[in-house]
Amino acid sequence: MQLLQTTDKDFSARFKTLVSDRREATVDVSGTVREILADVKVRGDAAVKDYTSRFDHYNPESLHLSASLIAEKAAQCPADVKAALELAAQRIAAFHQKQLPQDIGYTDTVGVKLGLNWVALSQVGIYVPGGRASYPSSLLMNALPAKIAGVERIVMTVPMPGGELNPVVLAAAQIAGVTEIYSIGGAQAIAALAYGTESIAPVDKIVGPGNAYVAEAKRQVFGTVGIDSIAGPSEILVVADSQNNPDWIAWDLLSQAEHDPSAQSILITDSETFAQQVIAAVEQILTTLPTKQVAAASWQNHAAVIIVSDLAQSIPLLNQLAPEHVELCVDNPQLLANQIKCAGSLFLGRHTPEAIGDYLGGPNHVLPTARSARFASGLSVYDFLKRITYLECNQQALQTIGEAAVTLAQAEGLPAHAGSVSVRLQ
């Protein structure tokens, strides 16, 4: 953890380092992934089964999970967890339904009809990691926007290391409306979704988090299918005045730190005393936190506490950092929120811990990381819709605007463009 004060002489330099710090380990797995993709493209199911046997120590007869097996396993999900998933799904769905956009269509003053229709993607794949990182909440966050957009075929892949299946993930899949499940993972799952195999029809877009192999496989199949953004380590930036309970803020900072040793937690406050109280609370919580190994590594290596003389100073710093999550733990959070240009999602006031948004606030928890909030947004219904524009001239309308198109086509040296218009003019 490093402590910075805006009044320090070297603040600018240290803050610049903090902004440009790339926390992601870059292991080059592109060669291995390229081989797996090529193999699945050629050998289909046989290749997928080979890799599943080799990497997951699992040899299913069929890659497809039957409805009865899904139902049997999902029934093992504890009742309180199932109820919580249902509440989460209902709240996430309600928020995403409000995103459904309106088509555009009108006839302009010269008689040209034009417009834009939103059309759902036909089929998408959702990658769900296996093991500990197999988060049912992520499944809801990825599948529900697709469902609400109107995607008819929602295919999920989830590896089953040693044949083990997480009942909570299957319960979430049922609640979210997943239509097919395959018990595969890794680059081979991405290949199967992108190219198709004998038993898995290809999809048009693949979303969902995964390890380095999955991320690289998504990069390589991009173009053949659409993909969501590649998620980096989690980030939280908390802006807090001294009126907060230091314990609450410490828990918030650790809630992201426990995700990944490369996660980053930053506190900006206008009180040095409060900053020291939060730091002490973090150290205290870390002594007993079951995830302390991960959380302490993140805290030690990547956390920062920045002391400003006025919280208004946090805004330009925040817009440069463009963090995934921002908490504004102040009395009038909207005053600061209105000035934020670069962030994934905002958590306003003293009673909105970021984790509430991870599960069931309503907005999506798949958010831009690594400063990509400068140009990117969280996952949404829009990511599962396409826009098809249209144009319709009648004879008179074409006469009115056609000559100008001919002029521009000629200026660009494209005579067949010009000809296709002029042949229709008198």
Add this chain to the structure above:
Amino acid sequence: MQLLQTTDKDFSARFKTLVSDRREATVDVSGTVREILADVKVRGDAAVKDYTSRFDHYNPESLHLSASLIAEKAAQCPADVKAALELAAQRIAAFHQKQLPQDIGYTDTVGVKLGLNWVALSQVGIYVPGGRASYPSSLLMNALPAKIAGVERIVMTVPMPGGELNPVVLAAAQIAGVTEIYSIGGAQAIAALAYGTESIAPVDKIVGPGNAYVAEAKRQVFGTVGIDSIAGPSEILVVADSQNNPDWIAWDLLSQAEHDPSAQSILITDSETFAQQVIAAVEQILTTLPTKQVAAASWQNHAAVIIVSDLAQSIPLLNQLAPEHVELCVDNPQLLANQIKCAGSLFLGRHTPEAIGDYLGGPNHVLPTARSARFASGLSVYDFLKRITYLECNQQALQTIGEAAVTLAQAEGLPAHAGSVSVRLQ
């Protein structure tokens, strides 16, 4: 050109080949591009100037084009071309203004405030190719959506081979509201926009077409900045009955063929006689077309004419091909249009040649190619906006929904997530 009939025994196999045909030349320039990017990242302006001297044979003292030089050059744009550009800009702007989305914000039944605000990107770069492919229409199509979204800084790069500048491009830049212009191109321009140099501040997103080096440079800087999609060779699919003038349809097919030897023109018709008339008309036009070298290569190697027994059969074929441009040259185009799920943009009726949309119909001409219309859309105002979501619980609302979040956090094995919520509950 190949002729297919749906009644042919081998139709399915041949159509499948047509769908999977990848027309793009894949020269691997990634190594060269990686070097250029790294060099510009380290040496800044000096590196950009070196590459500009080497590749463009141009040695400007300043990379920045002065307002007076822009004004002087733009004044050389012919009056009729300038008037056509202004009509185009006005029509494109009118259509894109209708895309500006509404923010979402509400308080739900348990008292949680939540919403989504659309925020313009702060700064974008627009790459404009030099030489013959330097299309002023593309500049309008890339810059106007950014301007309308509210992007404050719109930076254009355009190489000046031998110091030559296209007055029409500069006139278009003025009309579109470009705020800075630099006389550079190639991978070095993409590097300068992504990383910044002494004289060029970095941007957050880069859009616009370019050659293989530019496309690869955009791929490599993706993540540091956002990029638009990588455009492949142009495509047109014309669905036409026998009531059309074969000459008109021939011109339409050639309007895309003249772009690139790898471009693809496809006609689907229900009349073999009409098909033969169109083919004959294409051959006739090609004898005198100034761009015949390119257009004939595209026509010979990539065009297809598909004869169906009923035009309704064109829809499933079309949705599989997912073409960039679709013309529906029939009396009631809306009947077919309503069934189209995968296409970039539609041109409806007998009087809407695709080229009218290239210049001034209103919808964007930057469209998905290579079947990416299955999952991607044309350029729009949305591409220059971000969504920032927010969530605000008061104490009572958190009491209502908090316990379920704790349950899910515990089920996912994330105790600090659970703690950040439970510490705020009674």
